[in-house]
Amino acid sequence: MITIQIKKLRKEFVNQQDRFVAVDDVSFQLKSGKVLALLGPNGAGKTTIVQMIAGYLQPTSGEIMIDDVALTPKNRQQFPMGVVFGGELGFYGNATAKDNLVFFANLKKIPRKQLHEEVDRVLDLVELANVKNKRVNEFSRGMRQRLHIARALLNRPKIILLDEPTNGLDVEMARHIRELVKALAEREQIAILLTSHMMSEIEFLSDRILLIGAGKIYHEGTVESIIQLSGVKAIDRPATLEESYLALAEQLKRR
Ligand SMILES: Nc1ncnc2c1ncn2[C@@H]1O[C@H](COP(=O)(O)OP(=O)(O)OP(=O)(O)O)[C@@H](O)[C@H]1O
Numbered sequence: 138m139i140t141i142q143i144k145k146l147r148k149e150f151v152n153q154q155d156r157f158v159a160v161d162d163v164s165f166q167l168k169s170g171k172v173l174a175l176l177g178p179n180g181a182g183k184t185t186i187v188q189m190i191a192g193y194l195q196p197t198s199g200e201i202m203i204d205d206v207a208l209t210p211k212n213r214q215q216f217p218m219g220v221v222f223g224g225e226l227g228f229y230g231n232a233t234a235k236d237n238l239v240f241f242a243n244l245k246k247i248p249r250k251q252l253h254e255e256v257d258r259v260l261d262l263v264e265l266a267n268v269k270n271k272r273v274n275e276f277s278r279g280m281r282q283r284l285h286i287a288r289a290l291l292n293r294p295k296i297i298l299l300d301e302p303t304n305g306l307d308v309e310m311a312r313h314i315r316e317l318v319k320a321l322a323e324r325e326q327i328a329i330l331l332t333s334h335m336m337s338e339i340e341f342l343s344d345r346i347l348l349i350g351a352g353k354i355y356h357e358g359t360v361e362s363i364i365q366l367s368g369v370k371a372i373d374r375p376a377t378l379e380e381s382y383l384a385l386a387e388q389l390k391r392r
C-alpha cells in the first residue's frame with residue numbers, strides 16, 4: 138500500500154510584470170487501489186497539478202510525500218510513476234512503436250532479458266501489438282495516445298498519472314482504456330490520478346473527485362456528494378454528474 142500526500146501545493150508562473158497563481162494551496166491524498174479524478178474547467182490548474190506530481194514542474198511551494206518521504210528531484214527515481222500527458226510529441230517519429238518503447242524500457246532500467254517481453258506486454262494491453270512495427274509518424278492520433286499509455290505502463294509503476302487519457306480515442310477504444318484503468322486500480326492496486334472532461338469516464342472510474350476551480354480545491358467527495366452540493370434535482374430519476382457540474386461551473390471559473 139502506498140499513500141501519496143499532496144500538501145499545500147502552489148504554483149506561480151512569473152512573467153516580467155505579473156505573477157499568475159495557477160495552483161493555490163492544494164492538498165489531497167492518493168492511495169493504492171483508488172482512482173482520484175480532478176474535475177474542473179479549462180485553465181483550472183489540473184494539468185499543472187499533475188505536472189508537479191510527475192516532477193515536470195517545480196512547485197513554488199508545498200510538498201509531495203510518498204509514505205512519509207518528501208519527494209525531491211534527487212530521490213524521485215526511487216518512486217517511479219507512469220505518466221500520460223498525451224499529445225503529438227514524445228516519440229521518435231521515424232522509429233517504430235516497438236523501438237520507441239524499447240528505448241523507454243531501457244531508460245526505466247528494465248533488465249535486458251525481460252525487455253522485449255515487457256514491451257510486448259504493454260503493446261498488447263493497449264491493442265497496438267499488430268502495428269508495433271509501424272513508424273510512429275504513420276500513427277493516427279488515437280494510436281499515438283495509446284502508445285503514450287503503453288509507455289506509462291512499462292515496468293508496472295505503482296502510481297499512474299493520467300491527464301485526459303482517452304482524449305482522441307474512438308468510443309470503443311476509450312471504453313477499453315477505461316476498463317484497463319479500472320483493472321489496474323482494482324486488480325493491481327495501483328494508485329491513479331486522472332483528469333477528464335468526460336463525465337461518464339469520471340463516474341465509471343473514480344472513487345473520489347476533486348472539484349478544481351481557479352487553482353483551488355472547491356470540493357472533495359464522491360459523485361453523490363457533488364450532486365448533493367449542487368442542489369440539482371431531476372424528476373423521476375437521480376440527477377447526473379453532468380447536470381450537477383454544470384450548475385456549479387460558474388463558481389469554478391477564474392475571475
Ligand atoms: N508555463 C506556463 N506559463 C504561464 N501560465 C501557465 C503555464 N502553464 C499553465 N499556465 C496557466 O495556468 C492555468 C492552469 O493551466 P492548466 O493547464 O493547469 O489548466 P487545466 O485545468 O489543465 O485546463 P484544461 O482543462 O484546459 O486542460 C491556466 O490559466 C494557464 O494559462
Ligand SMILES: [Mg+2]
Nearest residue numbers: 183184185300
Ligand atoms: Mg489540462
